[in-house]
Amino acid sequence: MFKEHVQHCPLCGSIAINNKYHIDRYNLEFHVDCCNDCGFIFMNPLFTDDVIENFYSEEYFKGRADYSYIDEREIKKYSQYVWNKRIDVIREYVKTGNFLDIGCSFGGLLESASRYFTPYGIELSDYAYSHASEIFGKNIHHGTLDSHKFKYDFFSAITMIELIEHLADPVSAVNECFKLLRPEGVLVVQTANMNGKQAKDLKDKYEYFMPGHLSYFTAENLTMLLKSAGFRKIKIYYPVEFGLIPKLLKSRGSFKKISDYAAWWRISSYHMKSKIHFGNFAMTSSMVIYAVK
Numbered sequence: 332m333f334k335e336h337v338q339h340c341p342l343c344g345s346i347a348i349n350n351k352y353h354i355d356r357y358n359l360e361f362h363v364d365c366c367n368d369c370g371f372i373f374m375n376p377l378f379t380d381d382v383i384e385n386f387y388s389e390e391y392f393k394g395r396a397d398y399s400y401i402d403e404r405e406i407k408k409y410s411q412y413v414w415n416k417r418i419d420v421i422r423e424y425v426k427t428g429n430f431l432d433i434g435c436s437f438g439g440l441l442e443s444a445s446r447y448f449t450p451y452g453i454e455l456s457d458y459a460y461s462h463a464s465e466i467f468g469k470n471i472h473h474g475t476l477d478s479h480k481f482k483y484d485f486f487s488a489i490t491m492i493e494l495i496e497h498l499a500d501p502v503s504a505v506n507e508c509f510k511l512l513r514p515e516g517v518l519v520v521q522t523a524n525m526n527g528k529q530a531k532d533l534k535d536k537y538e539y540f541m542p543g544h545l546s547y548f549t550a551e552n553l554t555m556l557l558k559s560a561g562f563r564k565i566k567i568y569y570p571v572e573f574g575l576i577p578k579l580l581k582s583r584g585s586f587k588k589i590s591d592y593a594a595w596w597r598i599s600s601y602h603m604k605s606k607i608h609f610g611n612f613a614m615t616s617s618m619v620i621y622a623v624k
C-alpha cells in the first residue's frame with residue numbers, strides 16, 4: 332500500500348522536513364510532509380506503484396468526468412476555446428516544430444496544437460491512450476516520461492498541464508524535459524501554487540490534496556527547480572496565460588440550464604482575484620509557468 336517513508340526533501344535534499352497534514356477525506360488516506368528549507372510539499376510515504384497505476388483506469392476517467400460518449404464530444408467543443416488560446420500564447424515563444432503534451436489524455440490540446448505543430452503525446456492511462464492514439468497513431472507514447480523513445484533536442488514546445496503534481500520524481504521529469512527541448516524551446520507547466528492565499532487559508536481542506544497528487548509546488552520552488560535544470564527565461568502567469576473569455580466559453584460545456592450561467596460570476600471574480608499578486612504573495616493558487624531553454 333505504501334512505500335518507505337523518505338527522510339529528505341525530494342526537491343532540495345534537505346532533511347528539515349515535517350509532517351504537514353493528514354488527508355483523510357478519501358477512502359485512501361495519506362500524509363503530506365513539508366520541507367522547511369524550500370517549502371516543497373510531498374506525499375510521504377508514497378503509495379506503491381500498483382496503487383498509483385489504478386488511479387488512471389477507465390473507471391477513474393469516466394467516474395471523474397462523468398463522461399458519456401456524447402458528453403465527451405460536447406465538452407471537447409467547449410474546451411477548445413482554452414486549448415486554442417493556450418496554443419496562441421505558446422506561439423509567442425515558438426512558431427512551429429514538434430510539440431509534446433505529457434499526460435495528453437484524449438489528445439484535445441494536441442488537436443489544437445496540430446494546426447501549427449507536429450503533435451506528440453505521452454499518456455499512461457490505457458483508456459485515454461487508446462483514444463489519443465486513434466487520432467495521432469504512433470506519435471503517442473503509452474507510458475511515462477521514464478520510458479519514452481523520443482530524441483533529445485527534438486521538441487519546440489513541451490506542455491505539462493496539471494501533470495507535475497502527479498509525479499513522484501518531478502526533478503527527473505523537468506531535467507528530462509530540458510533535454511527533450513531544442514535550444515529556445517519552451518516548457519509550459521500548470522500546477523497549483525501552494526503559497527497562494529487560497530491554499531494557505533484552506534489548509535488540509537484545499538481541494539488539490541487528493542490521492543493522485545504526490546508533489547505540491549510553490550511559484551518559488553518550481554522556479555528554483557526550472558533554473559537548476561538549466562532553463563533561462565522563466566515567466567509566471569496568474570492565474571493562466573490567457574484572459575477570462577476562453578474560460579467563460581469553456582465553462583458552458585458543463586452547463587445544463589440557464590441558471591448555470593450564474594457560475595460566470597464566480598469564475599470571473601476568481602479570475603480577477605488571481606490577478607492580485609506581488610513578491611511571493613498570490614491571492615489564489617492558480618498559476619502557469621513558461622520556461623525557455
Ligand SMILES: [Zn+2]
Binds near residue numbers: 345366
Ligand atoms: Zn526542500
